[in-house]
Amino acid sequence: MNDTTTSTNLAYVRSAMLDPKPAPTSSSSVIGWVQANLLATPRDILLTILGVLLLFWMLPGIIDWLFINAVWTGSDRSVCATVAQGGIQPDGWSGACWAFVGxxxxxxxxxxxxxxxxWRPMLVMLVFAALLVxxxxxxxxxxxxxxxxxxVIFPIAAYFLLHGDVFxxxxVETPLWGGLMVTLILSFVGIAVSLPxxxxxxxxxxxxxxVIRMLCVGFIEIIRGVPxxxxxxxxxxxxxxxxxxxWTIDNFLRALVGVALFASAYMAEVVRGGLQAIPKGQSEGADSLGLSYWQKIRLIIMPQALKLVIPGIVNTFIGLFKDTSLVSIIGMFDLLGIVRLNFTDTTWITPVTPLTGLIFAGVIFWIFCFGMSRYSAFMERHLDTGHTR
Known part of the structure; x- marks a missing residue:
């Protein structure tokens, strides 16, 4: 009986080791990323091939219009009716008119x-970058x-430096302000005010x-209910x-107040979502330690809640940055507004001028929004404690 049992057990014992397999491809390398994201399944392979074919079909024309056949220098619209290599296209106009932007x-x-x-707004931008980094x-x-x-200190100093009439x-009256400077000012103030x-x-x-709950609910719902x-x-x-x-308030300050209040209502709902995600035990644990309400919020609840809603907060910031273009409705000209204003300049009226200007404005907006998105992803990784993977 024992010999039979031993022989039966030996039938399940490996008599030869398997050949070693090659190490898996690192997903952090380019090849690993391509295999994991573009070539993982037959469907992914088919979609990748179709995407590559679409790019090969579209990119040559886009690159030709944006760069190769574009006009880069000139002083008026006449240069934008001539192809960079010379001659006129069949439809009568050239590629992008970057001379207009320049x-x-x-x-x-x-x-x-x-x-x-x-030099004053340039100095403000340099100081802002030196403090922000x-x-x-x-x-x-x-x-x-x-x-x-x-x-606190920088916004006050920047206002007096930009507005002048001191020292x-x-x-310089605020109606003369415009362009990217106005976009950045509105965005920075809106972001800095809307979060707290x-x-x-x-x-x-x-x-x-x-009473406090009704006032806050009323403010949030009214502001979110209107454009x-x-x-x-x-x-x-x-x-x-x-x-x-x-008494009177400057039009620019009115726009700042409107943008900040509008963003605050949306920010409140994002933060409230984070607060609701915190387990009740966190608050009870803080109470058991004898912490006051504001100590509990500042030290225990809010750090965890804000970490959970970083994507929502940054999404609100990005939306606010793009919504600043709406201030042109009340007679102020941000980056997009000043670009569109120049479309009516008889010196640069051509069929390609509007599209070129809009592409330029779109690229500027994309750079700032993409930068905020990447920084958001960096902060998520930096603050990740292993519970949100």
Missing amino acids: DRIEQFMFGRYPLDER PMLIPKAPAKGLNALVLF GLER IGILLALGRRSHLP LISVLFMANVMLPLFLPTG
């Missing part, structure tokens, strides 16, 4: 800001001081005090009605 680039950046004073680096020291300077600087206000609104909506254009019109027309007689 001739108007400073106006696209600063609007109608006086030429002799454009350390703020975005997680390991950079003195984050508190950096935040204080960037979000012997020439006064959105957090307070989200906390107020979850408050146990009926941004309506908010801008109300800020531009109705806001002065609430001021004492003889």
